[in-house]
Amino acid sequence: MFAQLLTPAYLPFVLSFLIMLGIGLIEAIGLGLGHLDLDWDSAVDDGGSVLAWLGLGGELPILIWLTSLLGCFTLSGLAVQQVASAVFDAPLHPGLAVVAALLVGTTLNTFVANGLARIMPGFETTVISTDDLLRRRGTILEGTARRGSPARAKVIDQHGQAHFIMLEPHDDAVVITAGETALLVRREEKLFYAVPDRPTLLEPI
Structure with missing residues (x-):
């Protein structure tokens, strides 16, 4: 056979x-x-x-x-x-x-x-708008996200489904590496911009 x-x-x-x-x-x-x-x-x-x-x-x-x-x-x-x-x-x-x-x-x-x-x-009924992913956290899967050089990230929506997007840092000087999570704050067409989840360092007074 x-x-x-x-x-x-x-x-x-x-x-x-x-x-x-x-x-x-x-x-x-x-x-x-x-x-x-x-x-x-x-x-x-x-x-x-x-x-x-x-x-x-x-x-x-x-x-x-x-x-x-x-x-x-x-x-x-x-x-x-x-x-x-x-x-x-x-x-x-x-x-x-x-x-x-x-x-x-x-x-x-x-x-x-x-x-x-x-x-x-x-x-069944989990079709969402792209903008619904804003204010959610994404995890960088591979590469390093820099301004002008997006990286691939995974975002979980309110229904528990995974979406895969391209992400850049919101701030020019920020770099987000693989494995880091970041809060999605805005979108331009298919590209998302995010602020990394990092502890805020208190400046000495």
């Missing part, structure tokens, strides 16, 4: 599975690319739009939806090729199999994504 998966007829679905694993690994180690677009606002009509039907109505983070779609596509593709092999004694041409798997996988993913949205209450 393993050797069969390495043949050209199964290659698109093996690649899909590997991409799915890669996305899962990214989420597991906390890179959080599913939250990069803080201004994501579902403007679809949940009653009947195509995006809502696909399960992409703003109720799931984009990467969870994409992982679900890749999984459904992979399973559908394997099933299609197995059925074709049983009926025709040979798998379908990869192009035909991909088309069939897309049709079946997309339909299957509609039910899976909508089901995930129902069983994950943390994702």
Whole structure:
């Protein structure tokens, strides 16, 4: 069976599975690319739009939806090729199999994504404005934040969800290093400015 998966007829679905694993690994180690677009606002009509039907109505983070779609596509593709092999004694041409798997996988993913949205209450009504992150504290994840040289930071919103932003110090002379926390005080487009959480040194009188 393993050797069969390495043949050209199964290659698109093996690649899909590997991409799915890669996305899962990214989420597991906390890179959080599913939250990069803080201004994501579902403007679809949940009653009947195509995006809502696909399960992409703003109720799931984009990467969870994409992982679900890749999984459904992979399973559908394997099933299609197995059925074709049983009926025709040979798998379908990869192009035909991909088309069939897309049709079946997309339909299957509609039910899976909508089901995930129902069983994950943390994702039901937690869309926030970017400005809601102001007056919250962010932690520098990597790099050093200087004026003109932002660093990547993690902020937890009022719903307990993580957002990943680019952050610079509010004051020109301040440097905020990896691991430090800082209070977000203002925003310019996608860039946040923050004051570091450091003990205030009392000047001698």
